[in-house]
Amino acid sequence: MRIFLIGAGQVGTTIAEALYDEHQLTVVDLDASRLGGIAHRFDVATVQGNGASRRALQEGGIRDAELVIACTSRDEANIIAAMLAKKLAPAARTIVRTANPEYLEVWRERQLEVDFMVSSEEETAHAVSRTVGVPAARQTDVFADGQVQVVEFDVEPGVRADGVVGLPLREAAIPPDSKVASIIRGDQAVVPRGDQSIQVGDRVVIIGSPEAARAWSALMARGKRRVDDVVVWGAGRAGTAIARQLLERNIAVRLIEADRERAREVADQLQSVRVFHATGFDPDFLERERVGHATAAVFAMRDDAKNLYGATLARLHGVQLTIALAHEKVSVEVFERAGIDVAINPRQLTAEEIVRFAHDPRTQQVAMLEGDRYEVLDVTVRPESALLNRPFRQLPMTGSLIGAIVRDGRAIFPHGDDVLLPGDRAIIFTDARRATEVERTL
Amino acid sequence: MTAAAQRWPTARRRRGGVDVAAAANLVAELTTYLSAAFALPTAAALWYGESPWPFAGAAAITLAAGLGVGRATRGRERVGLREGFLVVSLTWLVAAAVGALPYLLSGEEQLSSPIDAYFEAMSGFTTTGSSVLTDIPDLPRSLLLWRQLTQWLGGMGIIVLALAVLPRLRVGGRQLFQSEAPGPEVEPLSASIRSTARRLWLLYLALTVAEVAALSAVAVTDLDPEMTFFDALAHALTTMPTGGFSPRGRSLEEFGAATQWVVIAFMVLAGANFGLMYVALVRRDGRALLGNEEVRLYLLLLALAAAVLAVDLGAHGVAAGEHAVRAGAFQAVAIMTTTGYASADFAVWPALAAAVLVGLMFVGGTAASTAGSVKVVRHLLIGRILRRELDQTVHPEIVEPIRLQRMPVEERTVRAVIAFFLLYVTLFAAGTLVLMFDSEIGGLGLAPFEAVAAAATTLGNVGPALGPAGPMGSFQPFGDASKIVMILLMWLGRLEIVPVIVLFTVRYWRK
Numbered sequence: 001m002r003i004f005l006i007g008a009g010q011v012g013t014t015i016a017e018a019l020y021d022e023h024q025l026t027v028v029d030l031d032a033s034r035l036g037g038i039a040h041r042f043d044v045a046t047v048q049g050n051g052a053s054r055r056a057l058q059e060g061g062i063r064d065a066e067l068v069i070a071c072t073s074r075d076e077a078n079i080i081a082a083m084l085a086k087k088l089a090p091a092a093r094t095i096v097r098t099a100n101p102e103y104l105e106v107w108r109e110r111q112l113e114v115d116f117m118v119s120s121e122e123e124t125a126h127a128v129s130r131t132v133g134v135p136a137a138r139q140t141d142v143f144a145d146g147q148v149q150v151v152e153f154d155v156e157p158g159v160r161a162d163g164v165v166g167l168p169l170r171e172a173a174i175p176p177d178s179k180v181a182s183i184i185r186g187d188q189a190v191v192p193r194g195d196q197s198i199q200v201g202d203r204v205v206i207i208g209s210p211e212a213a214r215a216w217s218a219l220m221a222r223g224k225r226r227v228d229d230v231v232v233w234g235a236g237r238a239g240t241a242i243a244r245q246l247l248e249r250n251i252a253v254r255l256i257e258a259d260r261e262r263a264r265e266v267a268d269q270l271q272s273v274r275v276f277h278a279t280g281f282d283p284d285f286l287e288r289e290r291v292g293h294a295t296a297a298v299f300a301m302r303d304d305a306k307n308l309y310g311a312t313l314a315r316l317h318g319v320q321l322t323i324a325l326a327h328e329k330v331s332v333e334v335f336e337r338a339g340i341d342v343a344i345n346p347r348q349l350t351a352e353e354i355v356r357f358a359h360d361p362r363t364q365q366v367a368m369l370e371g372d373r374y375e376v377l378d379v380t381v382r383p384e385s386a387l388l389n390r391p392f393r394q395l396p397m398t399g400s401l402i403g404a405i406v407r408d409g410r411a412i413f414p415h416g417d418d419v420l421l422p423g424d425r426a427i428i429f430t431d432a433r434r435a436t437e438v439e440r441t442l
Numbered sequence: 443m444t445a446a447a448q449r450w451p452t453a454r455r456r457r458g459g460v461d462v463a464a465a466a467n468l469v470a471e472l473t474t475y476l477s478a479a480f481a482l483p484t485a486a487a488l489w490y491g492e493s494p495w496p497f498a499g500a501a502a503i504t505l506a507a508g509l510g511v512g513r514a515t516r517g518r519e520r521v522g523l524r525e526g527f528l529v530v531s532l533t534w535l536v537a538a539a540v541g542a543l544p545y546l547l548s549g550e551e552q553l554s555s556p557i558d559a560y561f562e563a564m565s566g567f568t569t570t571g572s573s574v575l576t577d578i579p580d581l582p583r584s585l586l587l588w589r590q591l592t593q594w595l596g597g598m599g600i601i602v603l604a605l606a607v608l609p610r611l612r613v614g615g616r617q618l619f620q621s622e623a624p625g626p627e628v629e630p631l632s633a634s635i636r637s638t639a640r641r642l643w644l645l646y647l648a649l650t651v652a653e654v655a656a657l658s659a660v661a662v663t664d665l666d667p668e669m670t671f672f673d674a675l676a677h678a679l680t681t682m683p684t685g686g687f688s689p690r691g692r693s694l695e696e697f698g699a700a701t702q703w704v705v706i707a708f709m710v711l712a713g714a715n716f717g718l719m720y721v722a723l724v725r726r727d728g729r730a731l732l733g734n735e736e737v738r739l740y741l742l743l744l745a746l747a748a749a750v751l752a753v754d755l756g757a758h759g760v761a762a763g764e765h766a767v768r769a770g771a772f773q774a775v776a777i778m779t780t781t782g783y784a785s786a787d788f789a790v791w792p793a794l795a796a797a798v799l800v801g802l803m804f805v806g807g808t809a810a811s812t813a814g815s816v817k818v819v820r821h822l823l824i825g826r827i828l829r830r831e832l833d834q835t836v837h838p839e840i841v842e843p844i845r846l847q848r849m850p851v852e853e854r855t856v857r858a859v860i861a862f863f864l865l866y867v868t869l870f871a872a873g874t875l876v877l878m879f880d881s882e883i884g885g886l887g888l889a890p891f892e893a894v895a896a897a898a899t900t901l902g903n904v905g906p907a908l909g910p911a912g913p914m915g916s917f918q919p920f921g922d923a924s925k926i927v928m929i930l931l932m933w934l935g936r937l938e939i940v941p942v943i944v945l946f947t948v949r950y951w952r953k
């Protein structure tokens with residue numbers, strides 16, 4: 001595959017390292033010395049220039065690219081680069097890195113012509129969430145004003161889902177109002193027939209109601225200890241993203257922020273978080289607020305040294321689980337040597353997620369483009385469809401799956417006895433080769 | 443002339459920090475338009491065969507004075523932020539003077555003293571409803587109607603009305619609007635203040651017409667033989683502005699149960715948020731109104747107060763059954779919404795009931811209603827501020843915004859609410875002391891709790907007090923000094939203190 005990589009910082013370098021062996025890489029960056037470093041280590045072509053400039057992209061030969069990854073630290077430059085790429089290389093899929101949760105939201109609502117968007121903050125929040133034992137759902141698609149969600153989970157070792165994992169699907173206790181749309185195992189996607197089962201290490205795609213998504217989230221939780229009190233140091237973008245994610249999972253969060261104005265801003269935004277204006281290094285403060293009793297302490301400040309110091313202090317105060325962000329690659333090892341339980345490198349995570357996407361068999365399904373293997377369709381059922389008025393249990397199982405029906409603006413999650421009516425909108429997960437056939441049948 | 447002076451024509455001529463002439467010019471213009479209000483009582487006088495001259499004369503004087511001052515201050519039309527406070531405060535002083543003219547010109551004996559006439563007019567425009575009259579039905583009907591009309595004009599606000607119709611106020615209107623409109627922050631219904639003002643007045647007019655219709659229906663269906671069309675109109679004109687004047691000597695006591703229940707319903711509406719009511723009506727969705735924290739608390743407090751009164755009246759055998767429920771509900775609603783009607787002489791009610799009623803004088807309606815007093819939203823905010831203070835004593839580093847409807851409230855607004863409440867309490871205490879002092883010297887023999895009630899009722903724009911100034915009594919016996927103090931309290935209360943009280947600070951007048 002011909003891959004165009006814009007941005008040769010820490011994220012770009014990690015991606016290049018993972019992909020250069022199997023693919024043809026062209027790397028664009030403003031900084032010649034960074035390009036020199038990357039070209040020295042890996043066998044890639046380099047172009048010095050602005051990734052958001054048409055000339056630089058054309059010069060690099062973007063016309064033939066199949067995948068364009070824009071991962072500079074500037075959100076707007078990344079988006080413009082991806083948009084230009086869509087025009088200059090119509091066949092290419094685009095991946096954009098962003099730090100702004102609003103862009104992510106806009107992209108999810110399909111207002112941005114980008115195939116995949118990754119946010120370091122969001123990935124970091126997922127990672128923290130997983131570490132404290134409540135895995136975050138990766139929401140990929142939303143239909144019918146949020147009534148139908150397409151969500152995916154990593155099935156990690158030690159999940160509590162005894163009634164689901166390892167059992168044939170027809171016997172598994174699947175939460176109501178949800179269906180397993182696909183099971184991703186390695187780079188294979190398994191059609192979820194009744195005799196198939198979910199295994200540890202899989203990624204599962206679920207179509208269901210928001211409540212069902214929460215039920216799945218609970219199922220996929222690890223361990224028995226309930227997490228109910230997490231203290232987060234630093235209310236920057238990463239800190240607030242972590243707080244938001246944990247809140248969504250009903251975990252009480254306390255935020256400590258040293259900057260008064262930022263503290264107020266975050267307190268305004270997050271109603272149920274208790275925000276403190278403090279450095280978080282004052283032993284009196286830590287004692288007064290009983291920080292030692294927290295189930296976990298997360299250090300999301302910008303400075304690795306502060307994160308390390310804070311985490312060590314928190315351990316002294318008796319916190320059981322310390323998680324710290326390590327912005328520099330080398331810090332990960334330093335942190336682990338120092339006894340911090342988990343060190344998270346946001347850029348590393350971002351790069352990993354981008355690489356995973358590049359390898360994902362369903363890449364094009366997420367983007368809903370033609371020509372790849374899987375798609376989620378949103379089809380209105382025609383009055384002359386052959387599938388009308390037949391109970392679902394009688395419909396053939398063919399690798400396409402109707403996850404939900406939207407009738408009169410309300411979502412229904414069909415059971416065996418339900419029937420399709422003309423005018424229904426069906427949310428369907430399907431093999432892309434069958435997409436046209438599915439659309440014709442309906 | 444220098445270039446700078448050309449660009450800022452008033453800068454050269456303005457001596458102090460405030461352009462008094464410019465403010466006077468705008469007040470004069472507003473006054474001029476006010477003369478049109480005499481059309482209704484003039485027509486009523488002709489219809490009932492009474493003398494129209496008090497109104498024609500008052501209109502002529504108003505017009506002449508307005509045009510005269512307007513001419514003298516011509517060319518001074520730039521009203522800035524500072525002049526805004528002066529304009530609002532002066533407008534209400536002048537409006538009360540205009541309102542007093544027909545009383546004086548009519549030669550009516552009860553209102554022959556200028557202070558009494560001015561008290562009655564200020565009580566009218568500020569929608570207080572305290573009266574110096576001792577024999578109300580003795581007045582000519584046209585004069586009674588004028589008395590009702592002053593309250594109706596003052597209810598939604600003279601300046602809000604002017605904003606809706608006068609093209610000149612397109613500039614700088616927002617601040618004038620906020621100074622006069624009730625509540626800490628009235629949320630504009632539209633991007634333009636002008637159309638917000640129009641919508642508020644439209645709803646106000648519509649509700650008044652609805653009440654006239656409802657009370658007329660009571661009259662036509664003979665549910666209440668006492669009710670006439672004149673009474674329907676007169677009471678609608680003073681219910682919607684939460685005014686409380688009645689052309690009847692014993693207020694609503696003279697009417698039957700049907701009338702009283704209708705009036706209770708409209709008083710509850712008058713004390714509720716007009717902006718939210720407008721949204722609820724236009725979108726046909728009551729959630730905007732009933733989902734509002736302040737409106738919920740308002741309704742809860744009304745229900746609670748009504749229940750306490752009903753139980754107390756029942757326990758003392760003052761009333762029983764439906765009558766107790768109705769009397770409790772009517773009086774709780776009438777006092778808390780600062781309307782000030784009475785369906786019974788509560789001055790002779792048991793002590794608990796009297797104490798509850800005086801307490802309710804400090805509550806008021808919701809923001810953006812026509813009610814006066816402190817207003818429910820401020821009580822709600824103060825409760826939350828206190829809760830935060832307590833939280834902060836235990837957790838000194840906590841950062842906790844005060845929220846209203848889940849939205850964070852700016853700290854500036856929080857401070858303004860505290861300041862307002864402190865000013866309110868201070869003025870109330872000072873007013874009480876002066877009334878006590880004057881009563882001791884003048885030999886009025888006011889009991890302390892009666893002085894408390896009189897200060898609270900005038901500052902809160904409620905109307906009746908206790909003792910001699912009770913609902914069936916009159917403010918006539920008070921001395922002139924007391925009357926002037928109460929006039930000031932009504933004026934301060936209606937404009938929510940701050941726009942008036944800044945005029946009494948040195949820094950306001952400095953450059």
